[in-house]
Amino acid sequence: MNNLNSILLFTITLMFVACEYDPSGNNFIDLTPPEDSIPIEISLNDVNPSDTIYLYQNTTISIKINSTKNLQQAVVLIDEQEYKNMWSESLSFELYPEQIDEGVHKLTVAAIFTSDTGSLAEMMGLEGYSGELSWNIRVIHNPQDQFEVGYRINEGGFLELFWDNVIPESAIEKYTIHSGLTQITDITINDAAQKSFIDYGYVCGYVYYTVKTHLKDGYSFVQRLSFDKETPGIYFENLGLDKLRIYWDKPFANGRFNLNCDSEIIASGITDTTVTIPQIFGESRQFYVEIRPQKTAYDNIHTKSSAWDWFCQGTSLGLPNWELYAYNITDNIIYTRKYSSLVAFDASSLQEKKSVSITGNPWGFAYGGKIATAPHNSTVAAMTGEETWIFTDSHFVKPIKITPLRGDVNTRLAALTSDDRFFVVEQESSNCKVFNTLTGEKIFEFLFSYKTRYTFPDHVTVSEDGQFFCASSENGIEVFEISGTIANLVYTDTRYYKGVMFIPSQPDKLLLRVGSNIEIRQIPSFNIIQTLDVSANGALLCNIDPVNMSLLYYQNDSLKVCRIDNLSKTIFKIRSDETTCKMFNNKLLTYGKGGISFDISPYVSD
Amino acid sequence: MKKLVVILFLCCSIHVYSQGWSFEYSIGYGSYQLDDIKSIQSSIPGNYELKETDCFPNHITHSIALGYDTGRHYFGSNFSYLTTGGRLHRADYSGSYTVDMIMNGYRLGAFYRHYINTGFLPLSIYLQISPGVLFSSLEIKEHVKVYSESAKENTELKGFGIYVEPTIGVKYRFSNCLQFFLGGGYEVDFPSKMKYSGQEADTEAFWDGFRLYGGIIFVLPTHKKNTQ
Numbered sequence: 077m078n079n080l081n082s083i084l085l086f087t088i089t090l091m092f093v094a095c096e097y098d099p100s101g102n103n104f105i106d107l108t109p110p111e112d113s114i115p116i117e118i119s120l121n122d123v124n125p126s127d128t129i130y131l132y133q134n135t136t137i138s139i140k141i142n143s144t145k146n147l148q149q150a151v152v153l154i155d156e157q158e159y160k161n162m163w164s165e166s167l168s169f170e171l172y173p174e175q176i177d178e179g180v181h182k183l184t185v186a187a188i189f190t191s192d193t194g195s196l197a198e199m200m201g202l203e204g205y206s207g208e209l210s211w212n213i214r215v216i217h218n219p220q221d222q223f224e225v226g227y228r229i230n231e232g233g234f235l236e237l238f239w240d241n242v243i244p245e246s247a248i249e250k251y252t253i254h255s256g257l258t259q260i261t262d263i264t265i266n267d268a269a270q271k272s273f274i275d276y277g278y279v280c281g282y283v284y285y286t287v288k289t290h291l292k293d294g295y296s297f298v299q300r301l302s303f304d305k306e307t308p309g310i311y312f313e314n315l316g317l318d319k320l321r322i323y324w325d326k327p328f329a330n331g332r333f334n335l336n337c338d339s340e341i342i343a344s345g346i347t348d349t350t351v352t353i354p355q356i357f358g359e360s361r362q363f364y365v366e367i368r369p370q371k372t373a374y375d376n377i378h379t380k381s382s383a384w385d386w387f388c389q390g391t392s393l394g395l396p397n398w399e400l401y402a403y404n405i406t407d408n409i410i411y412t413r414k415y416s417s418l419v420a421f422d423a424s425s426l427q428e429k430k431s432v433s434i435t436g437n438p439w440g441f442a443y444g445g446k447i448a449t450a451p452h453n454s455t456v457a458a459m460t461g462e463e464t465w466i467f468t469d470s471h472f473v474k475p476i477k478i479t480p481l482r483g484d485v486n487t488r489l490a491a492l493t494s495d496d497r498f499f500v501v502e503q504e505s506s507n508c509k510v511f512n513t514l515t516g517e518k519i520f521e522f523l524f525s526y527k528t529r530y531t532f533p534d535h536v537t538v539s540e541d542g543q544f545f546c547a548s549s550e551n552g553i554e555v556f557e558i559s560g561t562i563a564n565l566v567y568t569d570t571r572y573y574k575g576v577m578f579i580p581s582q583p584d585k586l587l588l589r590v591g592s593n594i595e596i597r598q599i600p601s602f603n604i605i606q607t608l609d610v611s612a613n614g615a616l617l618c619n620i621d622p623v624n625m626s627l628l629y630y631q632n633d634s635l636k637v638c639r640i641d642n643l644s645k646t647i648f649k650i651r652s653d654e655t656t657c658k659m660f661n662n663k664l665l666t667y668g669k670g671g672i673s674f675d676i677s678p679y680v681s682d
Numbered sequence: 683m684k685k686l687v688v689i690l691f692l693c694c695s696i697h698v699y700s701q702g703w704s705f706e707y708s709i710g711y712g713s714y715q716l717d718d719i720k721s722i723q724s725s726i727p728g729n730y731e732l733k734e735t736d737c738f739p740n741h742i743t744h745s746i747a748l749g750y751d752t753g754r755h756y757f758g759s760n761f762s763y764l765t766t767g768g769r770l771h772r773a774d775y776s777g778s779y780t781v782d783m784i785m786n787g788y789r790l791g792a793f794y795r796h797y798i799n800t801g802f803l804p805l806s807i808y809l810q811i812s813p814g815v816l817f818s819s820l821e822i823k824e825h826v827k828v829y830s831e832s833a834k835e836n837t838e839l840k841g842f843g844i845y846v847e848p849t850i851g852v853k854y855r856f857s858n859c860l861q862f863f864l865g866g867g868y869e870v871d872f873p874s875k876m877k878y879s880g881q882e883a884d885t886e887a888f889w890d891g892f893r894l895y896g897g898i899i900f901v902l903p904t905h906k907k908n909t910q
Contacts (some may be wrong), residue, residue, distance in 0.1 A: 101736045101769045104778075105731075200729055
C-alpha cells in the first residue's frame with residue numbers, strides 16, 4: 077500500500093511538472109537580408125585622401141557622407157582619438173592648429189550605416205554597414221616662422237635669393253618678391269617649384285627683400301631679408317714709373333663699372349675690376365668707380381654704388397696753398413709754408429721738423445711768397461706780404477726783419493749768398509736790392525736793363541758766392557760782377573732768353589735757356605761749356621739740384637733730369653704736366669697740388 | 683500484477699458505499715483574468731516589434747484533495763495547480779527574440795461539499811465551497827539570438843493571496859471506493875502585490891475565472907453501509 081501511494085504521489089507530481097504551460101506561437105517576418113557591401117562616399121573639403129592636408133591656420137573642415145543607406149553615426153578621429161561626432165550626413169567644424177601637436181597625424185572619418193532591412197539584428201545594432209576614410213594631416217604651427225629665405229651667389233656670379241617652405245608646393249599658388257631698391261616692380265613667380273630668384277639688379281651695398289608665399293587658399297605670409305655688402309674699395313698700384321694700375325674689390329655680385337678720373341671717363345661698362353693707365357706726375361687725381369648692375373636694364377639710383385679715392389704719383393706733403401720751396405744743403409732741409417707758417421721738412425724723410433707762424437698785418441706769410449736759403453750756412457729768409465724775416469736756422473728764433481720788403485710768387489729774385497747778402501729783385505722790377513742778412517740793412521742796389529715779364533722760370537739769378545748777377549729776358553741778357561757795393565756789367569747780348577740760373581757750388585758757371593738751346597757758359601767770359609739743342613721739343617728750365625748737381629727741366633710732356641756736366645744724357649724722365657717743379661736731393665716737388673714729392677733716386681740711371 | 687491489483691481494487695469498490703477517507707484527483711479547465719500580467723506583456727514589445735503570439739489563454743488545471751466523506755458531507759483539504767502563459771516573439775533571417783511569460787498558481791485550501799440526493803442514485807448533486815491561499819509565480823524568460831550572438835535572461839515575480847471558489851457539480855458513485863464527479867465554479871481571488879526580488883511590484887495576480895472539473899474520488903471506507 078505504501079508503494080502504491082508513492083507511485084500515485086510521484087505520478088501526480090510528474091503530471092504537475094509536465095503540465096506547466098508552454099507558450100507557443102511564432103512571429104517570423106520574412107525579410108530580405110542585406111547586401112554584402114554598399115557604396116559609401118566620404119568627402120573632406122574635396123581633398124583626395126592620398127594627399128596630405130596641411131593645417132597651418134584655423135581651417136573649416138567640411139565632411140560630407142553619402143551612401144545608399146542611412147547614416148547612423150560617424151566619428152571623426154585624430155590619431156584614433158575621438159574628435160567629433162556626426163549624427164547627420166554633413167558636418168563642419170573648425171580645426172585649430174594650436175590644438176594639435178605639430179607633426180603628421182591621421183584624421184579618420186568612420187561612419188556606420190543602417191542596413192535598412194528592419195531586421196532584429198539591425199534594431200539591436202548588430203547589423204549595418206561601416207566604412208572609414210583617412211587623411212594624413214600635417215600640422216604646422218606658424219608656417220611663416222619656417223619660411224626661410226637666404227641668399228647666395230649663383231654660378232654665374234649673380235645674387236640669388238632662395239627660400240624654402242614647410243608648406244608643400246602643391247599648396248602654394250605663387251611667390252612674390254618685393255625689392256624696392258633693385259627691382260622696379262614686384263616679381264611674381266607662379267611656379268611653386270621655383271624656389272629661387274636671381275636679382276640681376278643687385279651688385280653690392282644695402283638691399284632688402286620681402287618674399288611672400290601665397291597659398292592657394294588665399295593665405296599668405298612673408299619673410300624679410302636684408303643685408304649690406306660692402307661697397308668695394310678702390311686701390312692703386314704703381315707699375316713702374318709709367319703705369320698706374322687702378323683696381324677695386326670685386327663686389328658681392330656681378331657688376332659693371334665705369335671708371336672716371338676727375339671728370340674724364342677712363343673706362344665705361346667694363347666688368348673687369350682693374351684698369352691700367354699712364355702715370356702722370358704732379359697731379360692728384362680723383363678716381364671714381366661707379367658700380368652698376370651688369371645688365372643696364374636694372375640701372376636706377378639705388379643700384380648704383382661708387383667708390384673713389386685720390387691718387388698722386390709720389391707723396392703728398394699735404395700743403396694747403398701754393399707751395400714755395402727752398403733747399404738748405406747744409407741742413408738737408410726743404411723749406412716751404414703752410415698758410416702763414418714757415419715749415420722745415422727733412423729732405424730725406426720729408427717729415428716736418430719745425431714750423432713758425434709768420435702772421436703779418438694784414439697779409440703775413442700766407443700772402444707772401446718767397447723763401448731763400450743760404451748756400452754756406454743754415455740761414456733761411458721768408459718774404460711775407462709786408463716784410464722779410466731772416467732766421468739763422470730752422471729753429472726759427474730771433475729773426476732779422478727787413479721792413480718794408482715784401483715778396484710774393486712774382487718776386488723775380490730772392491737769394492741768400494755765401495757772403496751774407498740777400499739779393500732781391502721785385503716783381504717786374506729792373507732794380508736789384510742787396511741786404512745784409514746779419515743786420516737786415518740794405519747795402520746797395522743797382523739797375524739792369526732786361527727785365528722779364530715771366531714769373532717762371534727764373535730769369536734773374538745770382539751766384540752762390542754773390543759775385544755774379546745775371547738778369548735775362550726775351551730781349552737780352554746782362555751779367556754783372558759784384559764787387560763790394562758796385563755791380564759791373566761784364567756781359568750782355570740780345571738773344572731770346574727763356575731762363576737763367578747759376579750752377580750751385582759752381583758760381584762761375586751759368587746755365588742758360590736761350591734760343592733753341594740749353595747752354596752752360598763760363599762767367600765772366602761767357603764762353604760756352606756745354607750746349608744741348610732742344611729745338612725739336614723745347615725745354616723749360618726748372619732748377620738744379622744742388623745735392624746731385626742734376627738739372628731738372630720740362631720738355632714736351634715730361635720732366636727730365638740730366639747731370640749738369642752732361643746735359644745730353646737724360647738720366648730720369650717722368651711723364652708730367654708740371655712745368656714749375658723743383659728738385660732737391662732727388663726729390664721732385666710740385667708747385668701747387670698740395671705739394672707732391674717724388675723720390676727719383678730708385679729710377680736714376682747713371 | 684500492479685494493474686491487476688488496481689482493477690480488482692476498483693471492482694471491489696463498486697459494490698460498496700461507505701463513509702471514510704478519500705483521495706480525489708480532478709483535471710479541469712479554467713479561465714484566468716490575469717489583467718495585470720497581460721498588461722505587462724503588452725507593455726514589453728518596445729522597439730523590437732515583438733508580437734503577442736500567446737496571451738495567457740484558458741488552460742487545464744490539476745487538483746488533488748484529501749478529505750473525509752460522510753456520505754452527505756464531504757470535506758477536506760485540496761491543492762490545485764493552475765498554469766497558463768504568454769509569448770512575445772519576433773524572428774527573421776538574423777535571429778529571434780522570444781519573451782515567454784509562464785504564470786503558475788498553486789492553491790492550497792479547504793473545501794466543504796454537500797451532496798444532495800437527486801433520487802437518481804447513484805447520481806447526486808453537490809454544492810461546494812472552497813477557500814484557501816494562492817501562491818502565484820510569473821516567470822519571464824527572454825531569449826535573444828542574433829546571428830551568432832545569444833542572450834538569456836529570466837525574471838520571476840512571486841505573489842500571494844487568498845481565494846474562494848463556490849462550485850456546483852454532480853457525482854456518480856461507481857462503487858463504495860470509487861466515485862466520478864463533474865463540476866463547475868468560479869474562483870474569486872484577493873491577491874496581494876507581487877514581488878520582484880523582494881521589492882513590491884504594482885502587479886496583482888488575479889486568477890479569477892470559471893473552473894470546470896472532472897475527476898475521480900477514491901474512498902477508503904471506515905465501515906460499510908447499505909446505500910438503500
